[in-house]
Amino acid sequence: MPYAAVADFVETVTDAEALALAKAVAPATGYDSARILGALTDASAELDTYFAARYPTPLNPVPEPAKQAAIAIAREALDRQGRDHVKTAAARWRAWAKDVAKGLAVLGGGAVGEDLPAASAGSGAQYAAPERIFTDDSLSRFTGRG
Structure with missing residues (x-):
């Protein structure tokens, strides 16, 4: 199942670039939707x-x-x-996907992405502290937001 539709691809890269990347075979005109769909499916x-x-x-x-990465x-x-900017963008999204797999990044959005990165040993500084003394509610009288 592709994570983006051909229309999403064309909207993101523009009609002109879609035509340049996947030109339809003559006598057809426009871009080759099947070729774009194949690339989206593979991605x-x-x-x-x-x-x-x-x-x-x-x-x-x-x-x-996930749609933008695809x-x-x-x-x-x-x-x-x-082109370098195209390769760089793809590499950046692959790095993000690797971080999702490691639990360092989250998918975000939707029912699937309501998650937090998994905690792992040695994943940085950890601390324990008492409850906050000053909160938005306790300071609302002074900030005028109450």
């Missing part, structure tokens, strides 16, 4: 290899970051020129 399958470490895949509903990775697959 989503790649993302599932990361997400499957923590979530049942395919994700449903699809969180917005678009960036599909765009890289279709880009025959190997």
Whole structure:
């Protein structure tokens, strides 16, 4: 199941770039929807290899970051020129997906993404402190927000 539709891809990269990345074979005009859909499906399958470490895949509903990641990775697959900004964007989303798999990042949004990163030993500083003395409620008389 692709995490983004062809329309999402075209909206993100523009009609002109979609045409340049996946030009339809003559006599048809416009972009090749099947080719874009194939790239989106492949990108989503790649993302599932990361997400499957923590979530049942395919994700449903699809969180917005997963959709954007699929678009960036599909765009890289279709880009025959190997433009640096396209490769960098795809690499950034792959790094995020790896962090999701490790529990360092969350999917966010939707029913699936209502989560927190998993705590792990040695994951940084931890502290214990008493309850807060000053809160928004206790200071509302002074801040005028009450």
